[in-house]
Amino acid sequence: MKHRILHIEDSKTDADIIQRMLYRSGLKFRYHLASDKKDVEKELDTFQPDLILCDHSLPSFNSKMAYVLCKEKKIDLPFILVTGAVSEEFAVEMLKLGIDDYILKTNLQRLPAAITNALSKKETKKKIQGIRSKLQQSETHLRTIFENSSNGLLLIDKDFTIIEFNSLMAEFAIITVGRPYNKNENILNVFPQDIRVS
Secondary structure (H helix, E strand, O other): OOEEEEEEOOOHHHHHHHHHHHHHHOOOEEEEEEOOHHHHHHHHHHOOOOEEEEOOEEOOEEHHHHHHHHHHOOOOOOEEEEEOOOOHHHHHHHHHHOOOEEEEHHHHHHHHHHHHHHHHHHHHHHHHHHHHHHHHHHHHHHHHHHHHOOOOOEEEOOOOEEEEEOHHHHHHHHHHHOOOOOOOOEHHHOOOHHHOOO
């Protein structure tokens, strides 16, 4: 599978070096280059990259602005800062913002592994989101069944603490004990001692 890499870089020489190095590493990819904000916006919409490599400083544009632009467009992509030099403070700030990694141009041999890791992390995140979505659908389905049951249902844990109850059980509580149940209340405290079943 070929990954779509958008490289935000204003130096054609640096872009060529990085592109050749990635080809030599065996990565399969399609590559587009953008050198300013207008190019980046166009490529995000038309090329729809899987990953962004970004130099820090470009004319009237920088890596932080590029990253914020992606977030504003609700585009969640692996983002790797590939730059000549940045301060440790700036690199830490960018990592805190959410970029996946940063590579100095003097240490490009680390770039293929950083790309592989970032894409793998994205795939894992996508799978987790899929699982969460299915769990949420399942929970919604069970809650619908629970609420629309023709029986009064009361869920308690092993310590007899009320976890959940449906509307029929809430009505039953009013009729039998004269008050509603409360979540996190011990069911043994709801009923008077003389009517508890042993």
